[in-house]
Structures are given as C-alpha cells and as structure tokens.
Amino acid sequence: MLFFKSKIFHHRPGAPPKVLALYSDPSIGDIRLRPYLDALQARGIIADYVAVDRNMNPMGPPRSFDFTHIWCQRNVSTAQFRFLNRHASNPIVYDLDDLLSSPPRYVMKTRQRTLTRMTRCIELAKAVTTPSEELARSLRQDIAAFSGDALILKNGCADGEFAIPSRPKQQIIWTSGYIPLFSRESPYFVENLAALANKMDHEVILIGTFEQGIDALFDKVRLVPHLDFRSYREFLRFHAGALAIAPLPTTLPPDQQRYFDAKSDIKLVDYLGSGIIPIYSSAVPFVNSDLAVPTLAAASGDDIIAILRHCIDNYASVADDVRAHLRNGALRARSYWELSKTLDHLFL
Known part of the structure; x- marks a missing residue:
C-alpha cells in the first residue's frame, strides 16, 4: 500500500x-x-x-x-x-x-x-x-x-493588527504546558492564583491538560480539554480583553533548562495577537522576544500573581502601555x- x-x-x-x-x-x-x-x-x-x-x-x-x-x-x-x-x-x-x-x-x-x-x-x-x-x-x-x-x-498570527480592547473581561486564561515542572519552583502557585481569581471575581479558563481536581479551587472556572490550532486561535480572539498567564520553568539544572530556553515565544504571539494581555515567566524565549513587554515579565510564581493583580487593578493603563509597545510594528511583522x-x- x-x-x-x-x-x-x-x-x-x-x-x-x-x-x-x-x-x-x-x-x-x-x-x-x-x-x-x-x-x-x-x-x-x-x-x-x-x-x-x-x-x-x-x-x-x-x-x-x-x-x-x-x-x-x-x-x-x-x-x-x-x-x-x-x-x-x-x-x-x-x-x-x-x-x-x-x-x-x-x-x-x-x-x-x-x-x-x-x-x-x-x-x-x-x-x-x-x-x-x-x-x-x-x-x-x-x-x-x-x-x-x-x-x-x-x-x-493571522494579521498582526488585532487590538487590545479598552474594556477588560473578567477572565484569566491559562493554556497548559509543563505545569508540574513550574510547580516545583512555585509549589503554591495554583492555590495563590485561585485565591486571587476568587477574590477579584474572575473566571479562570483552563485550556488543555491539567491535574484532575484543579477546577475545584476556583469559584468560576471553565475547562476546555482540547482545541485544534485554528479553533484555539479563534477561541482566544473571542476572549479579547482577558488576561493570560504563561508560566515556564527558569531554574532547572542547566542540562534540563536548555530545553526550555530553546522554546519559542508562541504564547506571546497567541495572546497578543488575540487582544489578550499575557503575564509570563522571565524565561529566555519570552524575554528575548521582540514582542516582550518588560513590565509583564515575572521572576517567579509569586511575581506572576503580583503582576496579574496589578493588571486587574490597572487594566486601562496596562493596556495603553502594551499598545504603545506594539507600535514598533513587531506584532505586525508577525503576520x-x-x-x-x-x-x-x-x-x-
């Protein structure tokens, strides 16, 4: 055959x-x-x-x-x-x-x-x-x-012209990836995320594979087990105005860390190209990206939570900063x- x-x-x-x-x-x-x-x-x-x-x-x-x-x-x-x-x-x-x-x-x-x-x-x-x-x-x-x-x-991304909305949505998006490894660095990250989301009355949208029972920590949660790539990008655009997190390991032994340092910045493209503000680990693929917004880079799991809280409290000014940063044409060049x-x- x-x-x-x-x-x-x-x-x-x-x-x-x-x-x-x-x-x-x-x-x-x-x-x-x-x-x-x-x-x-x-x-x-x-x-x-x-x-x-x-x-x-x-x-x-x-x-x-x-x-x-x-x-x-x-x-x-x-x-x-x-x-x-x-x-x-x-x-x-x-x-x-x-x-x-x-x-x-x-x-x-x-x-x-x-x-x-x-x-x-x-x-x-x-x-x-x-x-x-x-x-x-x-x-x-x-x-x-x-x-x-x-x-x-x-x-x-499709066009590189998708704008960050002026008004926020009370949603936090987390697309799974290497969660157990990140959890070793920040063992209480999920609990702290749940505490913040519940306090601020935000829905958490979990896309992909997560530990069973994680949804029980959140008052408002949606599990989306799988989306093909085109559907995933379309799904994100429906949620423009949300915030997103992109944790990635940064403190593994050198022979292991090099694998993650060689990852791409695709999550920044996913989110920024869909009108979503990402808070991300200070990992090599993100901080070296031409799409990086330095004020959104987090040195630890606790730092992600702190920046996330700041973005919730000050969405309008953060959105203005992200728009200003992207005026350099970096996102447009990613079409x-x-x-x-x-x-x-x-x-x-």
Missing part, C-alpha cells in the same frame, strides 16, 4: 513551485507549515501544496500531485523517511521547532532512531527552519551535521503574510 501511495506523488522540476508538506502530526503541521504555505500561495510564490500525514496519506481528498519541493518537520515517520531518501536530490526544507535532540527524559525520550533521522534530514535539506536563533544554536551543539545557519521562521517572505528564495 505504501508503494501505491508513493506513486501518487511525482517530482516535476520547474515552475510553478508546488510543495509537498510532510506533517509530523496535524497540530504541529497546522502551526509550523500550513499558515506559511497558505500565505505563500496567496502571494503567488507557490502555485499549490498538499499536506500528508505520517503514513503519506493526503490530509484531504486523495489526488495525485506533482511537486517541485518538499517541506518536512520534526521527527519524520518511517514512511516519510523512506520517501525523503528516495527524493534526496529534490529541494527539501526541514523545520525543527523544538530541541528534540536532547529533551529532558521526563518530557520525552529521544531514541537514537530519532537523532539519526534528524541528522539525515539536516543533511538532505537545502534549508533548516527554526522559530528562534536560541533553538538553532542548541541544535548546532547537539548535531554535528547542523553546521550552517538556520533560516529563522518565527511563529506568526503570516510578512513572515512567509522569509521563505520566498527557497521556492523561486
């Missing part, structure tokens, strides 16, 4: 450019590949693209497809790896958005097979895209084959339309 599937995709060099996108999984593909391909197509840089899953099945109606370029990502599957090796002479772009070469064991176990495939994809690629230079630097330390420069493709221009030379 794999033989049949591979035959519906044919490499046809020349213009116009058409891209075969090899998804690592639907969520990551929709974050790191599809929006840029949509923008490239809308701008007339590429004529068409088809996304395929880990089994090389089209993610849409089955159809044959003549491609000029391949864009793959992360830990490619066995079927994808075989396909890439059969098309080693074709133009290949490889996206890495995480330090998969050396994650802490409690996050995931990197098998030698994954490292072997990552190395091979880097060798095959005419360009390696990453969301940050910090990630690229760490990957170069881990993978000898990655000796050149990365093409920095930052995480983006997929603008970011996709970084890729033009790969397909022309």
Whole structure:
C-alpha cells in the first residue's frame, strides 16, 4: 500500500513551485507549515501544496500531485523517511521547532532512531527552519551535521493588527504546558492564583491538560480539554480583553533548562495577537522576544500573581502601555503574510 501511495506523488522540476508538506502530526503541521504555505500561495510564490500525514496519506481528498519541493518537520515517520531518501536530490526544507535532540527524559525520550533521522534530514535539506536563533544554536551543539545557519521562521498570527480592547473581561486564561515542572519552583502557585481569581471575581479558563481536581479551587472556572490550532486561535480572539498567564520553568539544572530556553515565544504571539494581555515567566524565549513587554515579565510564581493583580487593578493603563509597545510594528511583522517572505528564495 505504501508503494501505491508513493506513486501518487511525482517530482516535476520547474515552475510553478508546488510543495509537498510532510506533517509530523496535524497540530504541529497546522502551526509550523500550513499558515506559511497558505500565505505563500496567496502571494503567488507557490502555485499549490498538499499536506500528508505520517503514513503519506493526503490530509484531504486523495489526488495525485506533482511537486517541485518538499517541506518536512520534526521527527519524520518511517514512511516519510523512506520517501525523503528516495527524493534526496529534490529541494527539501526541514523545520525543527523544538530541541528534540536532547529533551529532558521526563518530557520525552529521544531514541537514537530519532537523532539519526534528524541528522539525515539536516543533511538532505537545502534549508533548516527554526522559530528562534536560541533553538538553532542548541541544535548546532547537539548535531554535528547542523553546521550552517538556520533560516529563522518565527511563529506568526493571522494579521498582526488585532487590538487590545479598552474594556477588560473578567477572565484569566491559562493554556497548559509543563505545569508540574513550574510547580516545583512555585509549589503554591495554583492555590495563590485561585485565591486571587476568587477574590477579584474572575473566571479562570483552563485550556488543555491539567491535574484532575484543579477546577475545584476556583469559584468560576471553565475547562476546555482540547482545541485544534485554528479553533484555539479563534477561541482566544473571542476572549479579547482577558488576561493570560504563561508560566515556564527558569531554574532547572542547566542540562534540563536548555530545553526550555530553546522554546519559542508562541504564547506571546497567541495572546497578543488575540487582544489578550499575557503575564509570563522571565524565561529566555519570552524575554528575548521582540514582542516582550518588560513590565509583564515575572521572576517567579509569586511575581506572576503580583503582576496579574496589578493588571486587574490597572487594566486601562496596562493596556495603553502594551499598545504603545506594539507600535514598533513587531506584532505586525508577525503576520503570516510578512513572515512567509522569509521563505520566498527557497521556492523561486
């Protein structure tokens, strides 16, 4: 069956450019590949693209497809790896958005097979895209084959023009991520957050996976177990005017902390691009971001609570400060339309 599937995709060099996108999984593909391909197509840089899953099945109606370029990502599957090796002479772009070469064991176990495939994809690629230079630097330390420069493709948003509303909503949004690790640094963070939210009569919206029973701490709470990426961004825009928190570990042992330091600033893009003010840990991905608002960076869990309280009490002035900070055009530059221009030379 794999033989049949591979035959519906044919490499046809020349213009116009058409891209075969090899998804690592639907969520990551929709974050790191599809929006840029949509923008490239809308701008007339590429004529068409088809996304395929880990089994090389089209993610849409089955159809044959003549491609000029391949864009793959992360830990490619066995079927994808075989396909890439059969098309080693074709133009290949490889996206890495995480330090998969050396994650802490409690996050995931990197098998030698994954490292072997990552190395091979880097060798095959005419360009390696990453969301940050910090990630690229760490990957170069881990993978000898990655000796050149990365093409920095930052995480983006739909238009970069979504304004922070003048009037607040009495809501605090928390999208899950590495909560047990952050809790080691701030063991009473959740209890302190609940105390503040309850006192200020704010609804807390928990998106993703949280410890069972956490909702019992809050007087007003909503659990949203899962949203696909497009639905998540749309959901956030419906809640423009809310506040959000983005805790991330900052004090782990160096061999573990480097994994989190190589993370991207996507939560700042998620929230600011949706009209939501984020209070975030003073972690490398956030403080080094061109979207960082220094007054919203927190040195600890207690600091997050203190800044959150300040934002609740002084929403209008905080919103003015965030708007003033974003007048530098940093958010506008994060539109997929603008970011996709970084890729033009790969397909022309």
